Amino acid sequence: MKVTIDNITLDVEPGTTIMQAARMIGPEVAPPAMCYYEPLQGSGGKCRACLVKVTAGSEKDPRPMPKLVPACITAVQDGMIVENTVNDQVLETRKGIVEFLLLNHPLDCPVCDQAGECHLQDFSFEHGVSSTRTVEERNTFEPVDLGENIKLNMNRCILCYRCVYTADQITDGRVHGVMNRGDHAEISTYIEKAIDNDFSGNVIDVCPVGALTDKTYRFKSRVWFSKPMDAHCACDKCSGNVTLWYRGEEVIRVTGRKNQWGELKEFICNTCRFDRKKTADWVIEGPTEVARHSVISANKYGANMIRPAFPIAQAARDFKQIDDNRDRSFLENKSILPAKK
Amino acid sequence: MKILTQHIDVPGIETIDVFMKNGGYKAVEKAIKTMTPDEITEEVKKSGLRGRGGAGFPVGMKWSFLAKPEGVPRYLVCNADESEPGTFKDHYLMWKSPHTLIEGMIVSSFALGANTSYIYVRGELMYVINILEKAIQEAYDKGLLGKNILGSGYDLDLFVQPGGGAYICGEETALLESLEGKRGNPRNKPPFPAVKGLWQSPTVVNNVESIAATSWIVNNGGDAYAAIGVGRSTGTKLISASGHIKKPGVYEIPLGITVEEFIYSDEYCGGIRDGHKLKAVVAGGSSVPILSAENILTTDAGEKRLMTYESLSEGGFATGTMLGSGGFIVMDETTCIVHNTLTFARFYHHESCGQCSPCREGTGWMDKVIKRIETGKGRMEDIDLLVDVAKKIEGNTICPLGDAAAWPVAAAIRHFRDEFEWHITHPEEATKPGAVYMRPGASWSN
Numbered sequence: 001m002k003v004t005i006d007n008i009t010l011d012v013e014p015g016t017t018i019m020q021a022a023r024m025i026g027p028e029v030a031p032p033a034m035c036y037y038e039p040l041q042g043s044g045g046k047c048r049a050c051l052v053k054v055t056a057g058s059e060k061d062p063r064p065m066p067k068l069v070p071a072c073i074t075a076v077q078d079g080m081i082v083e084n085t086v087n088d089q090v091l092e093t094r095k096g097i098v099e100f101l102l103l104n105h106p107l108d109c110p111v112c113d114q115a116g117e118c119h120l121q122d123f124s125f126e127h128g129v130s131s132t133r134t135v136e137e138r139n140t141f142e143p144v145d146l147g148e149n150i151k152l153n154m155n156r157c158i159l160c161y162r163c164v165y166t167a168d169q170i171t172d173g174r175v176h177g178v179m180n181r182g183d184h185a186e187i188s189t190y191i192e193k194a195i196d197n198d199f200s201g202n203v204i205d206v207c208p209v210g211a212l213t214d215k216t217y218r219f220k221s222r223v224w225f226s227k228p229m230d231a232h233c234a235c236d237k238c239s240g241n242v243t244l245w246y247r248g249e250e251v252i253r254v255t256g257r258k259n260q261w262g263e264l265k266e267f268i269c270n271t272c273r274f275d276r277k278k279t280a281d282w283v284i285e286g287p288t289e290v291a292r293h294s295v296i297s298a299n300k301y302g303a304n305m306i307r308p309a310f311p312i313a314q315a316a317r318d319f320k321q322i323d324d325n326r327d328r329s330f331l332e333n334k335s336i337l338p339a340k341k
Numbered sequence: 342m343k344i345l346t347q348h349i350d351v352p353g354i355e356t357i358d359v360f361m362k363n364g365g366y367k368a369v370e371k372a373i374k375t376m377t378p379d380e381i382t383e384e385v386k387k388s389g390l391r392g393r394g395g396a397g398f399p400v401g402m403k404w405s406f407l408a409k410p411e412g413v414p415r416y417l418v419c420n421a422d423e424s425e426p427g428t429f430k431d432h433y434l435m436w437k438s439p440h441t442l443i444e445g446m447i448v449s450s451f452a453l454g455a456n457t458s459y460i461y462v463r464g465e466l467m468y469v470i471n472i473l474e475k476a477i478q479e480a481y482d483k484g485l486l487g488k489n490i491l492g493s494g495y496d497l498d499l500f501v502q503p504g505g506g507a508y509i510c511g512e513e514t515a516l517l518e519s520l521e522g523k524r525g526n527p528r529n530k531p532p533f534p535a536v537k538g539l540w541q542s543p544t545v546v547n548n549v550e551s552i553a554a555t556s557w558i559v560n561n562g563g564d565a566y567a568a569i570g571v572g573r574s575t576g577t578k579l580i581s582a583s584g585h586i587k588k589p590g591v592y593e594i595p596l597g598i599t600v601e602e603f604i605y606s607d608e609y610c611g612g613i614r615d616g617h618k619l620k621a622v623v624a625g626g627s628s629v630p631i632l633s634a635e636n637i638l639t640t641d642a643g644e645k646r647l648m649t650y651e652s653l654s655e656g657g658f659a660t661g662t663m664l665g666s667g668g669f670i671v672m673d674e675t676t677c678i679v680h681n682t683l684t685f686a687r688f689y690h691h692e693s694c695g696q697c698s699p700c701r702e703g704t705g706w707m708d709k710v711i712k713r714i715e716t717g718k719g720r721m722e723d724i725d726l727l728v729d730v731a732k733k734i735e736g737n738t739i740c741p742l743g744d745a746a747a748w749p750v751a752a753a754i755r756h757f758r759d760e761f762e763w764h765i766t767h768p769e770e771a772t773k774p775g776a777v778y779m780r781p782g783a784s785w786s787n
Contacts, residue, residue, distance in 0.1 A: 045739060046697050046698070047697070048698055048738070049698075068736070093733065096699065096733030100699050100702035101698050136713075137709075159695060178695070181691070181693065182691065182692070182693035182704065182705065183690070183704075185694075
């Protein structure tokens with residue numbers, strides 16, 4: 001099947017979604033995904049971040065689709081023409097989605113463990129506007145402990161349902177779901193029951209924001225101060241392929257390995273994640289290449305930072321010179337800056 | 342011309358004996374003994390009957406989309422989760438004459454080849470559920486339900502399922518999720534229920550009124566039904582009339598009478614209450630755009646507006662509205678549109694399922710902003726903000742609840758912007774109890 005996305009045509013298998021096809025082309029045209037998670041069945045369609053314009057439905061029926069469609073769950077048709085980054089309606093709608101997702105978000109990135117690897121940060125940087133229009137009070141929730149290793153901060157949650165699908169599909173004896181409705185809906189466990197399961201820790205990795213965090217890692221470091229290394233061990237529960245996050249000589253965190261789209265390649269067990277925190281527990285393979293454009297990889301492995309071109313163009317277009325006439329001449333004169341220790 | 346409510350005031354019509362004495366269940370006999378399922382579908386197609394739940398999608402067409410793979414059961418589900426503010430017609434019909442619905446259910450199930458059918462009733466209507474259960478038992482006792490109906494070899498089991506009290510479960514896929522025992526979240530479409538519905542089997546979901554009308558169509562033929570009404574709006578429609586009128590209630594009207602006749606004639610609403618004037622009308626339940634007195638009575642072209650799907654929507658959303666589910670809310674000059682819009686916005690905020698972001702966050706945002714305007718703390722930029730938020734919700738959500746939440750707010754600002762502005766510029770006056778802005782020179786102003 002032939003599909004054209006942002007003027008790039010490629011051949012795909014029947015049943016491929018627009019998202020999958022766009023990802024084959026590359027991050028320049030791949031729509032953002034806040035809820036869609038390829039390894040989880042049934043995920044997607046909820047956050048509406050990946051809405052795209054279909055300007056021609058198919059070869060047979062070349063009429064445009066009346067509404068924007070979610071790229072993650074819409075299958076391509078032969079001859080379909082999709083506009084993502086080149087369509088103003090799409091970009092405008094995406095700004096709205098960023099605004100909606102941030103409406104009740106606490107914006108506490110400076111104290112959030114997810115900062116630096118947060119999909120919502122990336123999404124709002126790439127597609128949002130820099131100001132807010134809301135003056136309303138934000139909805140707040142009390143923090144909850146989900147068992148001894150996982151902390152739930154509902155204030156940051158964007159209700160992507162990824163953790164619900166994970167709990168449903170990866171773990172047995174599901175006690176994790178959504179309670180209440182609308183903007184009061186919250187992730188919850190069955191009557192405050194702890195999540196007690198060998199694979200429950202994966203909900204931390206799938207969470208696109210800082211709603212579910214690892215209690216063994218909380219407030220220990222910022223992600224950009226830690227150095228990721230691929231490692232493996234012989235584990236009888238999972239594959240044992242993980243990423244170790246070092247600060248100095250200390251392993252401060254263990255996570256699953258993620259691909260370019262921030263999705264787990266393999267789900268790992270809780271023993272590997274929470275209990276094996278010594279270098280001696282692992283066979284080190286080498287530095288992790290963080291393929292996702294990210295602050296983690298910045299300044300570490302040279303020029304491996306991938307940045308979609310359009311947010312830069314977008315930022316340049318939206319850039320406003322701030323009316324600030326302070327003396328900046330010292331910036332040009334390097335000798336005035338304090339010498340490096 | 343009455344079809345559904347013809348015998349509704351006969352004493353004891355809720356019992357099967359009285360119902361049958363008045364011609365009830367003749368359609369079942371005719372359908373099962375003399376017609377094939379395809380013939381019934383054909384008659385329903387000919388009748389031009391359109392879905393009475395709000396969207397107005399042709400019923401016959403919906404039926405013909407039903408996938409019919411071998412060895413997979415098919416289901417008919419009756420959507421009786423009527424929760425739209427201003428709409429109470431299904432409630433009235435099921436309460437007064439439950440057998441009208443059951444007869445329609447049998448005929449429709451036979452046409453679709455369903456051997457198990459469900460009536461999903463709004464959970465708040467527990468007494469109606471009891472009435473339906475009793476009526477279904479009577480039908481079982483007469484051999485109209487169960488195995489081998491009237492000796493034809495056709496089996497049908499009919500179940501009543503109470504809802505849990507969520508507006509969103511009136512959306513067909515959320516209803517199916519709820520019926521399966523899950524959280525009532527709408528599904529992503531496609532696949533549509535006609536292909537993968539209840540328990541992943543082909544399913545048709547129809548409104549109470551649509552299903553009830555099918556038995557009359559079987560008895561009298563699709564052409565007779567199509568003869569009533571105007572153009573593509575055929576047959577009769579139950580209208581739930583409420584608000585500042587002399588005779589609120591449920592009225593069965595032939596589609597095509599004028600809006601003016603419906604509001605002012607003694608047969609229907611009986612006019613606006615004494616000493617007051619018509620200000621605005623919400624013509625099809627809370628989610629359709631509100632219209633001012635001028636726009637509801639006449640179209641842009643200067644013609645009298647009719648009670649039909651087409652005429653009510655003439656002029657698009659600029660000057661038109663929708664027939665929707667027929668929840669006809671009439672407001673006189675004592676109604677504050679800002680307050681009314683707040684009531685609707687609060688409702689949608691409360692009822693959003695929280696699955697997709699525009700609706701979850703947008704409905705709450707609109708509610709909070711209108712609340713501020715209503716309590717005298719509004720800012721002039723809030724009006725355009727509301728319009729923009731409504732625009733960003735509309736069309737970008739999984740199910741139509743997003744549209745339903747956005748339209749009433751956008752329409753209230755479109756037609757009554759001066760009222761919002763007055764609330765912002767005169768906060769002290771506007772927050773006094775009963776204070777209403779009078780537009781200079783408007784037909785309803787004193």
